[in-house]
Amino acid sequence: MQNTNEPSFRESVEIMFNRAVALMDLSPGLEEKIRVCNATYTVRFGVRLRGEIKTFTGYRSVHSEHMEPVKGGIRYSMGVNQDEVEALAALMTYKCSLVEAPFGGSKGGLCIDPREWEEHELEVITRRFAYELAKRDLIHPSQNVPAPDMGTGEREMAWIADQYARMNTTDINAKACVTGKPLNAGGIAGRVEATGRGVQYALREFFRYEEDKAKAGLSGKLKGKRVVVQGLGNVGYHAAKFLSEEDGSLITGVAEWDGGIVDPNGIDVEALRSWISENGGVKGYPDGTYLENGALALEEDCDILIPAALEGTINLTNAERIKAKLIIEAANGPVTSGADDILREKGVVIIPDMYANAGGVTVSYFEWVKNLSHIRFGRMQRRQEEARHQLVVDQLEALSETLGHTWDLAPDFKTKYLRGADELELVRSGLDDTMRIAYQSMRKVWHGRDDVDDLRTAAYLVSIEKVAASYRAKGL
Numbered sequence: 001m002q003n004t005n006e007p008s009f010r011e012s013v014e015i016m017f018n019r020a021v022a023l024m025d026l027s028p029g030l031e032e033k034i035r036v037c038n039a040t041y042t043v044r045f046g047v048r049l050r051g052e053i054k055t056f057t058g059y060r061s062v063h064s065e066h067m068e069p070v071k072g073g074i075r076y077s078m079g080v081n082q083d084e085v086e087a088l089a090a091l092m093t094y095k096c097s098l099v100e101a102p103f104g105g106s107k108g109g110l111c112i113d114p115r116e117w118e119e120h121e122l123e124v125i126t127r128r129f130a131y132e133l134a135k136r137d138l139i140h141p142s143q144n145v146p147a148p149d150m151g152t153g154e155r156e157m158a159w160i161a162d163q164y165a166r167m168n169t170t171d172i173n174a175k176a177c178v179t180g181k182p183l184n185a186g187g188i189a190g191r192v193e194a195t196g197r198g199v200q201y202a203l204r205e206f207f208r209y210e211e212d213k214a215k216a217g218l219s220g221k222l223k224g225k226r227v228v229v230q231g232l233g234n235v236g237y238h239a240a241k242f243l244s245e246e247d248g249s250l251i252t253g254v255a256e257w258d259g260g261i262v263d264p265n266g267i268d269v270e271a272l273r274s275w276i277s278e279n280g281g282v283k284g285y286p287d288g289t290y291l292e293n294g295a296l297a298l299e300e301d302c303d304i305l306i307p308a309a310l311e312g313t314i315n316l317t318n319a320e321r322i323k324a325k326l327i328i329e330a331a332n333g334p335v336t337s338g339a340d341d342i343l344r345e346k347g348v349v350i351i352p353d354m355y356a357n358a359g360g361v362t363v364s365y366f367e368w369v370k371n372l373s374h375i376r377f378g379r380m381q382r383r384q385e386e387a388r389h390q391l392v393v394d395q396l397e398a399l400s401e402t403l404g405h406t407w408d409l410a411p412d413f414k415t416k417y418l419r420g421a422d423e424l425e426l427v428r429s430g431l432d433d434t435m436r437i438a439y440q441s442m443r444k445v446w447h448g449r450d451d452v453d454d455l456r457t458a459a460y461l462v463s464i465e466k467v468a469a470s471y472r473a474k475g476l
């Protein structure tokens with residue numbers, strides 16, 4: 001439970017923003033312009049369901065339009081409120097700026113528990129919400145482009161895209177009105193895994209620098225590192241899966257809404273995920289130890305903690321007991337500003353949300369570009385690339401024959417080298433590049449300035465500077 005004395009999520013974001021701008025030389029007017037949320041639209045609409053009219057409340061908040069379209073997910077949760085969408089919209093502004101995705105920040109939410117409704121009911125509700133937003137250009141390929149967030153996924157994005165297309169039958173770019181769509185409805189390979197994949201790439205980049213690891217009291221590689229994950233949903237599941245399968249990390253704890261599972265020998269992520277999809281939660285999972293209070297898993301001894309569920313889960317009530325050396329904020333706002341102070345004091349390194357979970361918006365950006373260009377990535381180059389590589393291999397083989405050598409290329413070298421990149425490989429490569437460059441921009445400030453001693457402040461400094469430059473260029 002979060003302490004009621006703590007600031008709200010939006011205030012928490014503002015406190016962190018203020019800490020950073022205090023170190024900058026922005027004019028007070030510009031500082032205020034960047035801080036405030038431009039507009040928040042609240043809609044209450046009725047849908048006839050189960051024989052009666054049910055009223056739903058939804059929001060779409062636009063934080064900053066220094067670049068358009070604005071971008072940000074749509075969340076389905078009972079906890080959705082104006083404060084939350086405004087905080088999340090602000091984070092989107094800073095996130096897009098940090099990873100150089102050319103968007104302003106926005107976010108939306110619907111106050112609903114998706115588990116309470118049948119699929120066909122959710123479709124009617126989603127289409128009606130999309131209609132309300134689209135008719136005010138709050139869903140629009142060049143104005144405002146939503147994406148999935150907690151409680152929503154490909155299915156909802158496909159309904160939204162279809163709803164927009166029905167309302168705008170002559171818009172050739174209609175598919176670009178929303179991202180995170182299924183591949184067969186204008187989506188892009190690698191979007192579902194993108195945020196979790198980005199978390200993995202972020203950790204890999206962090207682990208490339210001895211100096212950075214040392215700040216967290218860590219050393220060596222990701223292999224064997226003990227990782228605790230909160231929330232095994234889209235983001236948490238993919239991060240845990242890739243870290244355990246590809247980097248050899250041990251997932252020693254998982255916290256979910258109905259409890260936690262801890263196992264010092266490592267949890268089988270696939271098995272636990274299947275258990276959750278079949279049983280609705282982690283309770284009853286046969287391996288490891290079950291904790292009735294899932295939040296206690298966050299306090300387990302581990303190297304890396306990945307909060308990937310809700311905001312405010314690491315707060316004044318538990319920050320002191322967190323034992324992880326490194327926290328990577330896969331969720332938005334999981335650490336309150338008060339907890340952030342305590343953890344920094346304890347020497348815990350926090351890789352901040354605006355960077356850590358930017359994989360989602362990065363690949364959404366690629367999807368939006370794909371929709372606007374109406375062509376799959378790699379379609380023009382792939383075979384040409386293969387043909388050029390074939391030339392090199394042929395030449396090498398001919399040369400070795402002429403010289404009378406028999407060169408044994410490694411058995412899989414030819415297959416690997418000859419194969420041109422498909423869309424998924426290109427997307428992963430673009431994501432990896434984005435995560436690396438953004439991390440480097442943050443660490444340059446982290447290590448380069450005496451008045452900056454954490455990555456969050458560094459991230460804010462980098463991103464606010466770019467937003468300010470956009471506003472200045474516009475003459476504001």
Ligand code: NAD
Pocket residue numbers: 148149150151152195230231232233234235236255256257294308309310311330331332357358360361
């Ligand atoms: P999701 O709905 O797929 O998963 C959330 C998971 O958290 C679920 O498994 C849910 O059961 C669990 N959960 C809910 N309450 C919990 C609690 N009290 N304790 C522990 N677990 C709990 O959502 P998601 O898309 O994975 O999003 C998770 C976080 O990542 C959110 O903060 C979201 O804003 C952020 N995020 C998501 C994306 C994306 O592409 N989906 C992108 C950027 C950021």
